[in-house]
Amino acid sequence: MAEVSRVIAPDLPGFGFSAVPGVDSYDYTFAGLADTVEAFLDRIGVRKFFVYLHDFGAPVGYHLATRHPERILGLIVQNGNAHEEGLGAPWNSARAFWADPSPGGRGPGGRGRADHLFRLRQQAHVAQGRRGHLHRR
Structure with missing residues (x-):
């Protein structure tokens, strides 16, 4: 390229x-x-x-x-x-948000559940003093 x-x-x-x-x-x-x-x-x-x-x-x-x-x-x-079949169990909370994007279907702070989970994971990553890519488990 x-x-x-x-x-x-x-x-x-x-x-x-x-x-x-x-x-x-x-x-x-x-x-x-x-x-x-x-x-x-x-x-x-x-x-x-x-x-x-x-x-x-x-x-x-x-x-x-x-x-x-x-x-x-x-x-x-x-x-x-880019398709639902490609999403496994780790995406269940994101699917719940997609099904109900109303304020009641959002996570803490008014953010979507998927963004909230990502934020929590990034916080843990930073708190441990690690750098680099986060890896799915």
Whole structure:
């Protein structure tokens, strides 16, 4: 891909070699991570782009693609769920939220259950002083 295009591969906050903002100062949700990537792309002047979606970052890319479809030249998806059959038992709380997105179906703080679970997991990861990718169990 690098032979025909410019490849930009930023680490998401709290992942890889990036900084690990405290959970009180950063929105560790897929939408929050997409906000950061979008701001980064805007800052470096990227207006139209292909999005490579992989594993845990796939929902971040889906947020980018659905926010501004006119900017997306294409999606390259590897190991990123986009269908219900691809979601196993760890997604049961997210499914419950999708079935009932009302305030009563949301987790603490008014966030969706899936975002809340991700936030709790990221908090535990940061509290243990670990960096790098979170792995599904």
